[in-house]
Amino acid sequence: MLPLSATHAPDESYSGRQSSVRLPVIFRRLHRFQQMDFELAAWQLTYLCLAPRRVYRNVYFHKQTKNTWARDDPAILVLIATCLAVSAVAWGIVYSYGLLEILNIAMLMILRDFLSTGVLVASLLWFVSNRLLISPPSHSTPADSRVEWGYAFDVHTNAFFPLFLALYFAQLFLLPIIMKNNWVCLFVGNTLYFAAFTQYVYGLYLGFNALPFLVRSELLLAPLVPLLGAYIASLLGFNIPQHVLGSYFR
Template sequence: MSVLPLNSPTVSSYNLNGHGNSRTSSSMSSRIPAIFRRLHRFQQMDFELAAWQLTYLCLSPKRVYRNVYFHKQTKNTWARDDPAILVLLAACLSVAAIAWSVVYSYTPLQAIQLALLMIIRDYLLVGVIVATILWAFSNGVLLSPPSHSTPADSKVEWAYAFDVHTNAFFPFFLMLYIAQLFLVAIILKNNWICLFISNTLYLAAFAQYVYGVYLGLNALPFLVRTEVLLAPLLPLFTGYVASLLGFNVAKHVLSMYFGS
């Protein structure tokens, strides 16, 4: 009679469960966009390319989107997988938070809180919401009818929609987080010229963001009727004209932001 058991259900079930958990974990990890999964790989980030992209997002944004075709051909994805641009944007927002904290005489702890607010809420949380809306709307409304020349995987990736938000956010950031900082002493004054400057700055920022979103999705060859993405410009301009009657946008936004 053998002393040792011929089979070990405990060990077997342990291996089975461990393998299952590994596969489940791998499946869940694969659903997270590569740009977020690789945030800890600083040595592999191409900060030079990211800086080039941020520069041309202001000078010639169409040139940035020419690279998505090359990225699709080489890596079989429309979305970027290098998180360097996220790190640079977080750094820019942190510097802006420090500058605004100096203007409003914030303590170091308050400056850190402001930086986290700008990064997590203004950029990431808003980006997740916008990307989800763009992803659902594009795949539900803007996809071209299937044809023999259309690849089977011609759908907007959620990660690409987040890329579109990222690209559109940087010019928006320069106008409302940087330019507004230098103009804050002017735009908060109580006269119509200052109100005009304030509201025009906000109009330009949001219009640039809408146009950036349009450029990003218009770059995908399998989307049609992308002009509808410019539709928010009409209510935006209407609201701008109405605001010139006496509603200073900067005053209300900064009072909500800084409580003053």
């Protein structure tokens, strides 16, 4: 089961423990396709690439109307999973894979790269933000000033889509260049990965920075320092795309 932060009074500890292990609404509604707002989800995906801050302006409205920071519509999960499945088909065609091999790649991209990684990242950021980033209590601090696990997963979902466009889509078209054994092609490929993960980390920061009760959210940008160091070191001769794609397509 996945954790959820829940605000409760001391005499509500039992119900609080029940809600803390409940599966987030966004996962419980995955089967309700007729109730999903795909138009809004497509709008959000578009602006996550063009103006990501604009997407997070809506979380205040969602909190006021639904009394939760986390989205309850899984349409965006369905769209991203569909994009990953289509990407798997395209990669499979490029590598002359059969149907079963393409299905295996699609499951890896959806279940491992997107969902499992999202659960780990969301759990880590949920724990860190609630322990280290909550502002000190005051008369102006909201009573429910806790980061919901579902919102942390939303932030991962939002940050993942620009990374998808870079590494699952753009990289496919750059394949003839980045797989060559010369330094210029190594630079192009490694820079693509560096830009993708930089955008992902920045997307995580934007999501948590949008919560009014968090402070020091700039600490979430700290991974950019080792990321930059690893990128510079890789330019000495380590071709990241060749090693990553080699683990996918043997």
